[in-house]
Amino acid sequence: MLAAASLGVSAGAGAWVQSHWSERDAVSGQDAGAHASQQARSDAMQDNVNRLAEKVGDLQAKLIEMDGVSKRVAKAAGIAYTDPELADSMPAQDADLASSLAGTDLGWSADRLGEQLDHLAKQMSEQQDWFTMLDSVLTERTGNEARLPNYRPIDYDEVASSFGWRRHPVTGRHALHEGLDFPAPKGTPIYAASGGVVSEARYVPGYGKLVEINHGNGMSTRYAHASSIVAKLGDVVEKGQLIARVGSTGQSTGSHLHFEVRMAGHALDPNLFLPAREYMDNQIAQLEPGK
Structure with missing residues (x-):
């Protein structure tokens, strides 16, 4: 057990x-x-x-x-x-x-x-x-x-009358010449100095056939004494675009372009903006087809 x-x-x-x-x-x-x-x-x-x-x-x-x-x-x-x-x-x-x-x-x-x-x-x-x-x-x-209106509006360098005080060739009065006068043959192309909206495209006493372009910010340019106007009121134009052709309409003693630059309605010397001829040649070359 x-x-x-x-x-x-x-x-x-x-x-x-x-x-x-x-x-x-x-x-x-x-x-x-x-x-x-x-x-x-x-x-x-x-x-x-x-x-x-x-x-x-x-x-x-x-x-x-x-x-x-x-x-x-x-x-x-x-x-x-x-x-x-x-x-x-x-x-x-x-x-x-x-x-x-x-x-x-x-x-x-x-x-x-x-x-x-x-x-x-x-x-x-x-x-x-x-x-x-x-x-x-x-x-x-x-x-x-x-x-900026820095494109030369016409392919001519000669300036017959500069910006400043002078005796008006038609009225004989001493007055401020508010732009530049470029002598050129009738029909010579006039180009927009800068892009903008066409605010005037008609006959204006004194200016003759006039194109005015509003560039914004109070700046505008005028192209006077044209023989014919290409641009129309309200058109949006580019810098270097054809807008008119040279003539002698209005108070003018010969075929030429009267070109003005204005800021807030006041005339400025266009020479403050326009480039030298070398720059103009380059601008024209850039606008040519294929360039």
């Missing part, structure tokens, strides 16, 4: 030990699986963070490149960063951020990357505003230059 009891105890103990170790093995297996799963998620998250960090660096590099491009464009256009139009709209560049991203730590946290992305978004917005302002300034300056 003692032997049988001993055998029973031994068998029970063995069963308990086996059951205990089996449970421990099962628990150990579950822990190992959970750890492996957690490690995999951590590795995937770190991989995403690493890729985000690289993108942050790429975005900052593009911002720096954009800033360089905008500066080169401004310089080529003759626009200084100190010009009043641009001084208040310049985006500030973050040198510290650029240097920190140059050695990006791939172990950055998602929170840190989020902060950097927000910062980059702000800089991108400022850079976009800067390019918009630069485009606006370039457009305005180009428009202002295009309005």
Whole structure:
């Protein structure tokens, strides 16, 4: 009986030990699986963070490149960063951020990357505003230059009467000659000194057959004593476009073009705007077909 009891105890103990170790093995297996799963998620998250960090660096590099491009464009256009139009709209560049991203730590946290992305978004917005302002300034300056009456209205250099006080050849009175007189054969083409809208295209006492062009911002030009008028009232004409032909209508003693430049109704000396002959030759060449 003692032997049988001993055998029973031994068998029970063995069963308990086996059951205990089996449970421990099962628990150990579950822990190992959970750890492996957690490690995999951590590795995937770190991989995403690493890729985000690289993108942050790429975005900052593009911002720096954009800033360089905008500066080169401004310089080529003759626009200084100190010009009043641009001084208040310049985006500030973050040198510290650029240097920190140059050695990006791939172990950055998602929170840190989020902060950097927000910062980059702000800089991108400022850079976009800067390019918009630069485009606006370039457009305005180009428009202002295009309005200047600097295209010679006739292909003749001789000036019979300059701007200034003189004795009028018809009335004999001492009066201000408000333009330039270019002697030329009847029928010689007359060109628009600048683009604009034709505000007069009719016979006017004294001026004879007259074309007046409004160039905007208070500036206008007049072309008088024409033999015939090509442009019509309300026409939109371009710089260098044919608008009339030389004649001797109105108060005139011979075939010529009387050319005036006016600002807010006041006569200005056209010589302030008209270019030299070399420049005129280049303008004509650019307007020729195929040039």
